[in-house]
Amino acid sequence: MKFGIVVFPGSNCDHDAYHATRHILGQDAEYLWHKDTDLKGADVLILPGGFSYGDYLRTGAIARFSPIMPAVQAFAAKGGPVLGICNGFQILLEAGLIPGAMLRNRTVKFVCAHVHIRVEQTDTPFTNSARKGQVLRIPIAHGEGNYFAAPEVLAKLEANRQVIFRYTTAQGDVTDEANPNGSIASIAGLCNEARNVVGMMPHPERASESALGSADGRVILESAVQSIKSGVLVARA
Amino acid sequence: MRARVFVTLKPSVFDPQGKTIADALHSLGYGGVEDVRQGKYFELDLATSEAAQAKKLAAEVADKLLANPIIESYRVEVE
Numbered sequence: 118m119k120f121g122i123v124v125f126p127g128s129n130c131d132h133d134a135y136h137a138t139r140h141i142l143g144q145d146a147e148y149l150w151h152k153d154t155d156l157k158g159a160d161v162l163i164l165p166g167g168f169s170y171g172d173y174l175r176t177g178a179i180a181r182f183s184p185i186m187p188a189v190q191a192f193a194a195k196g197g198p199v200l201g202i203c204n205g206f207q208i209l210l211e212a213g214l215i216p217g218a219m220l221r222n223r224t225v226k227f228v229c230a231h232v233h234i235r236v237e238q239t240d241t242p243f244t245n246s247a248r249k250g251q252v253l254r255i256p257i258a259h260g261e262g263n264y265f266a267a268p269e270v271l272a273k274l275e276a277n278r279q280v281i282f283r284y285t286t287a288q289g290d291v292t293d294e295a296n297p298n299g300s301i302a303s304i305a306g307l308c309n310e311a312r313n314v315v316g317m318m319p320h321p322e323r324a325s326e327s328a329l330g331s332a333d334g335r336v337i338l339e340s341a342v343q344s345i346k347s348g349v350l351v352a353r354a
Numbered sequence: 355m356r357a358r359v360f361v362t363l364k365p366s367v368f369d370p371q372g373k374t375i376a377d378a379l380h381s382l383g384y385g386g387v388e389d390v391r392q393g394k395y396f397e398l399d400l401a402t403s404e405a406a407q408a409k410k411l412a413a414e415v416a417d418k419l420l421a422n423p424i425i426e427s428y429r430v431e432v433e
Contacts (some may be wrong), residue, residue: 144414151415175422182419218424220363221370265367265425 118144118345121159123189126151128320130166130202132166137322138163138266142338143187161242161341162189162197164205166258166320176219176261182337186212198242198341199314203259206316215307215316216274217266222264222292223299229262231331232297234282234305234319235289241281241308243315243337252289252354253282255306257297262299262318264307268311271301282317283304355400356432357412361421400432401410408432420426 120138124131129150133192139146147157151169169180180186193199193214202207209215222228224244231254236247248252266274282305286295296303306317317340321334363369369391376390398415400408412430421428 173392174419178419178422216424218368220425223368223370225374263370267366269425290355299368 118160118342119147119158120161120163120341121144121147121149121156121173122163122165123149123185123207124165125169125183125271126166127169128167128204128283130320132202133320133322134163134165134202137260137325137335137338141325141335142342144342149185151180151185152245154184154188154225156185156188156192159192160345161200162192162273164189164199164201164208165322166203166205166219169204169208175211176204177211180204180208183213188216191195193309193314196311196313197232198344200243200341201314201316202320202322203257203262203318206318209314209316214314216270217259217264217307220265220299221261222259222263222297228262229256229257229258230297232301232305232319232325233285233287233289233290233295234317236283236284237280237310238278240307241312241315241340244281244341245330246272247336250289251336252285252287252321253321253324254287255324255334256331257319259298259318260274262289262298263299264298264304266301266319271295274307275302277310279310279312280306281315282310282319302330307316355403355405355408355430357398357400357408358433359396359398359412359416359420359428360393360431361396361416361426361428362391363425364427367425396418405432
């Protein structure tokens, strides 16, 4: 199977995503330049972290209009698995593929740290190999990860079980202290209504081998491989 | 014509930057500043000389790009 990794000007986790999928998981992987419109036969798309367009205006606000985005939207609409990591998540929000928006962290500081997140749902292409309630130790690195949604939108997200990851303590408890950025309902990751598009602020690709201090993020990328192998939610680009 | 677009966070949205600025002002002794909300300001130079058209165009680009309707609202002035 093949991962397509979209490269925007200012992406800086594209190589990490490539390394994790190609060298650690041993899968085919290819970069997709944001000015291209061809997804080159990718089975799974990753929108990596970074600072696309320098975070000008709002994080992800300009990248969402990149020439490749209509192809990404069409791929997602067909049920293709799309994972947005950090800035990739911010781009998915700006593109309207996932509801809500990001605000500046409540501390107004860029937070770079290993945090704990709890897997809330396993019926997505990026969590199918994880256990419900499993706590993963994965790094975050962002200044705008303070997730916001209006109360009625949040209620709908909860009712639809679209909250996929929450920030917790190492024991898996949701506490205010364990919330690194002020996100509403401690939300660290979400999916769309169809469940094939997942966005998350933590970086699973930076926690995919023990040499990096944690291999807990690997299960997220392995889930994508599993979902393609099992034939669920397949939409070849 | 020139259009001015003022983008502000909706009242229901917490503004961590505005709060930090307000705290700084308080520590500088400006207790009379009760709250601060930070926003964005854009000047658009437009090809049109018609005010109505300028306002319409500025609102269109504000809707499409300058403001995120989930968290922000905007106001347009033209001259």
